[in-house]
Each structure stands twice: as C-alpha cells, then as structure tokens.
C-alpha cells in the first residue's frame with residue numbers, strides 16, 4: 001500500500017516514522033517533508049494550495065491513503081477535494097475543521113451542547129469588546145477567532161494588557177482576517193492537558209494523554225510557542241477524568257456536529273484545563289498536537305495504517321488500540337530567536353551519535369539539506385523523544401540525547417516533564433497562564 005502524508009513538521013515525522021513500521025505500507029510519500037522525513041519517505045513538493053495537483057499526483061502514483069498533519073490544509077478543504085475525487089484521506093472536512101479554524105464556531109457549539117468551557121462573548125466591534133473587558137476586569141483572555149499559528153491568544157493579567165491584546169488583533173490586525181472577530185473569555189486557572197482521540201464520526205477511541213509546554217522558557221515563563229516539549233502520559237488525566245472528558249466533551253462534540261449535519265472524521269484534540277477535578281474544554285484542534293504527537297505515537301503499538309483505514313472506512317469500532325506502558329518525553333530544540341524571527345541555515349551536529357541510542361527518536365521539525373548536510377530551516381528544529389520505564393527515565397534519556405546535538409544558537413527548555421515528576425499542579429493554579 002502507498003501512503004501520502006501532508007506536512008513538514010515533527011508531528012509529520014512521527015506519523016511517517018510510525019507508518020514506516022506498518023506491515024501494510026510499502027511506500028511512503030510526504031509533501032513537503034523535511035530532512036529527517038526524507039530518510040523514511042519520498043519527499044515531494046507541491047504548491048500546498050493546489051489540492052487538485054495533489055489529487056492528480058495521488059492518482060498517478062496509485063496512492064491508497066493520505067493522512068493530513070497540519071490544520072491549514074484541513075481548514076482549506078483538502079479532505080473535501082480528495083473525497084470528491086474518490087481518494088481515501090484521513091482528516092475532518094472543511095466544515096468539520098471549523099472546530100479549530102473558528103474559535104467562535106467552537107465556543108458556540110460548546111454552548112449549544114452544554115460542554116464545559118470558559119464563559120465568553122464574541123465581538124466584531126473593537127469598542128464593544130473594550131467596554132466588555134472593562135466591565136469584566138482582569139484576569140481575562142482575548143482570542144483571535146481564526147487560525148493564528150498558536151499566537152492569537154492573550155492571557156491578560158490586567159485590563160491594560162487585555163486592551164493591548166484587543167488592539168493588536170482588531171486594530172493592528174496582527175493576525176489578518178483571523179482577527180475579524182475576537183473572543184473575550186473567562187480565565188480558568190488549573191492544570192492543562194492535551195486529550196486526543198481518533199474518530200470515524202461514530203466511534204471515538206481516546207489516545208493516551210499528553211501534556212505540552214507552551215511557553216518558551218523554563219518555569220512556564222515568556223511568550224507562547226507552538227510547544228517546547230511534551231510528555232505522555234499526563235498524570236492529571238486520571239481514569240476518572242478521562243471518562244468525564246469522553247462523556248461531557250468528546251462525545252457531545254461529535255454528536256452535536258452530527259446533529260447539525262457535520263460528520264467529523266479524523267483526529268479530535270481537546271485542549272483541556274482541569275480545575276478542581278473538573279475538565280473544561282479551552283479549545284479544539286482538528287489534528288494531532290505538535291509536539292504531543294511525538295511522545296504519543298512512540299507509545300502506540302497498533303499499526304497506524306489499520307487505524308487510518310478504519311477512520312476513512314468508518315469501521316473504527318473494530319479497532320482495539322494498544323499502547324506501550326512506557327512513558328515518553330519529547331524535548332524540542334529551537335533556533336536562536338524563536339518564537340520571534342529566528343536564524344536558519346545552521347549545520348546540525350551529533351545526529352549520528354543519537355541514532356545509536358536505544359529508545360531515542362529524533363523527529364525533525366525545521367530541517368533541510370545543504371550539500372548533504374542537515375541544516376536548520378525552522379523555528380522549532382528537532383523533537384528529541386525517548387521512551388523510559390517511568391517519566392524520570394524517559395526524561396533522563398531524552399536530555400542525554402539532546403546534549404549530544406549541537407547547532408549554533410540552539411536552545412531548549414530544561415524542565416520538560418518536571419511537573420509530572422514533581423506532581424506540582426499547585427504552581428499552575430497560582431497564576432492564570
């Protein structure tokens with residue numbers, strides 16, 4: 001079977017790595033891929049807005065199954081174009097992908113179906129939004145409605161900060177049309193976790209839990225990033241919380257969409273805040289998290305092609321997901337300047353040494369080749385991931401490997417997974433961030 005993966009990041013490298021172990025996948029393509037992915041798949045480059053030419057490629061190559069990594073092509077309707085042309089693809093269609101593409105759509109849906117979430121109000125007028133912020137006071141959360149690469153959320157500790165956020169989104173239009181609407185949201189203090197599931201629109205199979213580290217610096221300081229590291233499992237997701245999340249959040253979303261004529265197939269990711277043992281949905285994503293995919297997929301025992309085909313064919317009820325009992329930790333190494341403007345083109349040393357290490361996998365995010373040498377080409381560059389018998393073991397293997405890698409200007413957090421190790425959930429509840 002031939003499989004095509006869409007995307008270029010660490011999440012897609014983890015997907016391709018998992019597919020490469022499948023008993024079904026004879027050949028893997030990735031569009032556009034990166035230096036690491038090219039060791040396992042044939043990387044192809046197409047204009048990522050031109051879904052018709054991708055369908056032509058899939059037809060020409062006889063690709064049996066396509067898996068979409070990132071949200072942007074899902075929101076632009078890649079699934080609709082593939083399905084219209086009779087090609088198997090995994091991911092939600094354009095209507096279903098609004099769950100991530102429009103935060104207002106997601107919040108209104110949650111309100112209609114009684115899904116626990118932060119209180120909110122949506123605005124198209126700057127002045128009305130400002131009045132509302134002044135009336136509510138701080139802390140308060142301001143969100144651009146549309147896709148903003150994880151940067152359109154401002155958790156404001158003061159009214160001035162909130163108003164600066166509103167100005168940034170609505171007046172300076174920092175995120176373009178994504179800021180045509182804003183959400184002003186109650187700030188919920190608690191412990192965050194990422195909860196992801198496979199679904200074919202009927203059956204929902206939860207994955208093992210994970211926790212991301214969104215801030216750039218140790219101790220959850222500094223600006224938000226795409227994610228500086230992740231670990232799995234997240235102890236905050238106890239079996240009891242998991243069953244509440246399934247009953248009160250995941251099932252009502254899929255059923256709610258269904259009752260409005262939208263079939264949601266693919267991956268459903270709920271960004272959760274757990275407060276006093278009660279989960280709230282902060283947001284939904286329509287794809288695997290990056291970097292959460294890296295620790296989660298390294299724990300998946302089941303053949304990913306079997307899962308993907310069952311999603312596409314709506315036969316997920318016949319799949320029994322199996323997971324490794326080990327813990328997994330992923331440390332993201334970033335370029336100098338990230339999450340702002342960052343350096344590119346730095347030669348990466350040490351990758352060969354790390355390859356020899358047991359239970360360690362280096363997933364590439366922003367890498368390319370220059371004269372056969374691997375160089376940096378993105379803000380997040382590598383996700384060094386390790387499996388261990390417990391979280392401490394996984395962390396220590398992941399950091400041992402990270403220390404063997406070098407490029408000029410590289411930086412990474414030193415405290416990934418510490419929260420799980422120390423179970424220090426209280427520190428998070430002190431602040432609203």
Ligand code: AMP
Pocket residue numbers: 118141150151153155185186187188189192214224271282283432433
């Ligand atoms: P999002 O891009 O929606 O995941 O939001 C980015 C981050 O902002 C989340 O991971 C949370 O840390 C924080 N956040 C979002 N909504 C809220 C909220 N209502 N209360 C507190 N923190 C929030």
Ligand code: GLY
Pocket residue numbers: 150212226227285288289290291292
């Ligand atoms: N790591 C957060 C996300 O993928 O949205």
